[in-house]
Amino acid sequence: MSKNPTPALSEVEHIKARSRNLRGTLAESLADPLTGAIAPADTQLIKFHGSYQQDDRDLREERRQQKLESAYSFMIRTRLPGGVCTPKQWLALDELARTYANGTLRMTTRQAFQLHGVLKGDMKSTMKGMEAVLLDSIAACGDVNRNVMCNPNPVDSRAHEVVYQCAIRLSEHLRPKTRAYYEIWLDKEKVVGGEEEPIYGSTYLPRKFKVAITVPPLNDVDIFSQDLGFIAIIEGGELIGFNVLVGGGMGATHGEAATFPRLADVIGFIRPEQLLEVAENVVKVQRDYGDRTNRKHARLKYTIEDRGIVWFVSELEKRLGYTLQPARPFAFDHNGDRFGWIQGHDGRWNLTLHIDSGRVADTEGQRFLTGLREIARMHKGDFRLTPNQNLIIAGIAPEDRPAIESLVEAHGLTGFRSASPLRLNALACVALPTCALAMAEAERYLPRVVGLLEERLAAHGIEKENILLRITGCPNGCARPYLAEIALVGKAPGRYNLFLGGDQRGQRLNRLYRENIDEAGILAALEPLFAAYARERLPGEGFGDFTVRMGHVASPPAVERAVPAAVGA
């Protein structure tokens, strides 16, 4: 007998177990006219259906005094493997955003769309509107495989097509098989009798699970931040297989040393036909060994950290019945987007637009929502959401280019040309007022802080440098802050932890530089570093590399992930 009693399962585990494959009391919650909210247990289950219950935190206190409940609404996130959507789908989402949501579309760092501010009574109509154009939000959140990311390479359309199809197959293979979504949101017939969840089982995973594929030399998906990553190895234009990475993750909790961001380990190489079984078995190892007692310690990275990568690989290989081949060489250039017009190998044009924080909205002088609607009405190719919250209008025939160009001009979508490198590369999560986890502003703060930093960079003549800034409202890492050269991680209203020292390829974690500082503190901390960088940087040296080389932040060997073999190419 063990001396210590088995630690209790977390509450969410009980909710999942009782949920009859994610049904819970969602139907009853939706029908309750007395509240705009759903039952507390259902707020856990609705995540698996791609939605979070949120409330406008700006209004909480005011409404409490008004004897009104909080201003509840729902965020709905699409499942959109590889971030590819058709013009027809764009138009449908645009209409849903204006009819049921807050009149904006939000493009996420995982290449999905989010609708914000959908009221409970409009949820089903929204889901049905998505279904009409073959979109759903299944497993966009929750303790399951989330949206599968894929480098939206606009140049090599053949390679993109191959890996994009892999992303779709992964997404389908790892999709929960319960019919709950169809019953609850789409009024489809109820399943009679038992229902199997072949990969997940009835309690799904201990925590969220993130999968991405990328094609070197681009690392825009930040492959080292994923639970499970695949690096496509292409030789002579043919996909010959994937390097497999496991155990990456961004999330951490302030003040808890047992939580930390971690870069994924490269554990070997597989052939394309092994993709699904490898993915399935990685998921199953995590299903069986992940920590279900503590949700802050439940990601795959902790399972691997606790048991060792050697154990993990052997457990995986045992289940697969074969060993992984040694990883193939690869090299990454950078993890940003290539803005502007690029002609693909097929002769078609691709335009990468910059969208601040991925927010597609009509504001004064910038009519992004209207402009992109107009473009979608005439566009014959597709749209690709980038992992950096930007948008590619892909596959434009040469003769259509002028028309698209004039719509871009007419609606102020020209930031890709005019914005500073700092602004072009910056990421921010949604944070306040809707995200329940946010401790500080992120998306709403980004324009201001970028403006202030631009001034300082210009003062030192380094405004043309590609500096990677990411802001999140909390330490959970939605905008992958721990890979940025400068990261602001929210701590309290107006206060942030400042991290420095990431690279521009997504291969090195940054380090905490200043804790709990306000805006003046941020500027004061960066000012001397900008000055030094302007004077003392090496040719082509990035700001993050500079801060590490000069010893402003430590770079412990364990943090930088070794890449096998020499740089190819």
Add this chain to the structure above:
Amino acid sequence: MTPSVNASSIPALATPLGQEKSALLQRLVEGLDSASLTWLSGYLAGLAARQLPVTLPATQPAAAPQAAPQGSLTLVYGTQTGNSRLLAERLKQRAEAAGLAVRSFRASEYPVRELKNERLLYVVISTQGDGDPPDDARGFFDFVQSKRAPALGQLRFAVLGLGDSSYPKFCEIGRVLDTRLAELGATRLFARAECDLDFEPVAEPWIGEAVEHARKELGAETALATVTPLRSVQVPPTFNRENPYPSQVLANQRITGRGALKDVRHLELSLEGSGLIYEPGDALGVVPRNPPELVAAVLSELRLDGSTEVTREGRILPLQRWLTEALELTRLSRPFLASHATRSNNTELQRLLAPEGGEALRALLASHQVIDLLRAYPAAWSAEELVGALRRLTPRLYSIASSQKRVGEEVHLTLSVVDYEAFGTRHMGAASYYLSTRQADQDMVDVFIESNERFRLPKDPSRDILMIGPGTGVAPFRAFVQERAETGASGRNWLFFGEQHFRTQFLYQVEWQEAVKQGVLHRIDLAFSRDQGQKVYVQNRLREKGREVYEWLEGGAHLYVCGDAKRMAPDVDDALLDIIATHGGKSREDAKAHLDSLREQQRYLRDVY
């Protein structure tokens, strides 16, 4: 008749006091005027009340089936807001003080078959809505109007009408009854009078006249005074309409969310130390003041000086104060309009006032405040003339939104702030604007309790109740649910609430959620009219739940409606008829009879305005 009592009138009294006390009584009342006698009667009644054992059932004088004795005065009153009752009671006291035998009835309790035997009848009755009788007088009114009404050759009568002159069919019911009684052969003893909201100036002389006529008619034969029956075991409150209580504002909280089209306030007022007691269903009278901006606008429009001292009815105040504290500016009365029409010599206005001007006059009275009239049809007014012509500022009544069993020495109100643009300027409602601008913990408001016996919870706590209260009509139901929770009433509570938008106008949302959770609100149905393409109102929800509503009613439930009298109340009435017809398998006519019988049983009660 002199206003004081002549000692020689006492010895005729057969009293239970014995010789010695009778002599003392005689000395006591000697030379007293009628006001003092009235006070004394109340004082003595209060003393009596204190001595009554609590177990004694409240006496029900009106319901007691007494044969109409020859030589007694019969009073019938119909009331919606309580004013007619107040005046009828005053008349009764005065008449009894004058030694007359009086029977007084709420119209709903008057046995109409006795009408043919009455010799002297006074009717005090209000008009509500579009020339409708008050709820409690429907049966009486219908009977008198009907072919079944008997010939009344033996009867002498008089009518006091009450109303609101901002409605075109001002005092219509009083007028119709007055005409009809004469038609039936009765003799009008003296001319009908019509009271506006500010009823005292007309009512007081009418009551004096009524008592005098009654004495002449009956005096010789009725030397026997009946003992004043006590209405209930209650000490009369020290503070009342004439002497309101200055109440501290404890809270003034907007309870509609951002973006709501209405500004609805929750007010909490202190009754600490006032001794004021209220029951769920009662109203709070609030003595308002006109907005300072409005007073300034009137002064400037008429080029009058606010500091000019003006006398009216023996009271001297600067014009500024007359307009702020004492006279109506936000409600336009027909007499003022008539006076202004003459003054401005405006033919358009005069045409409106002619008999054929009905609809247009109604529209003008409803849409214009005094200032709008002054601006649209300029005319000169002196300070004295203006003060003399404006109607007295009357207290506003708000249904109380709290139970004293829950809130103790506080009273809560729910009010919608009247604040809108018209004729290019901002318009405010006097009382709602006044209340909404009071600061918590700082300002005082003059208030009194206006009892409303017509809107009471069932005496039997095991009865179910259905409450239909859209908008601020929900106020008394907050009190009802609090009361039933505090008293542990076993009957079920079902609320129908409606507004425009769920998100911003679900009044007291958090409290209803809590009440449902605590099991003190058993059902709640909601209708938010503007949250979907098709408008949905409480009456739609009622119909949807028709079967259950009918079952509740058949099970003895009491049904209450509070709120808008113009559209909501008739629509709900109509829905109820449909429900009774559909689920009770009744013809429309039988359904109507069924609903009428619920009304007579006081199981279908309305507080509509």
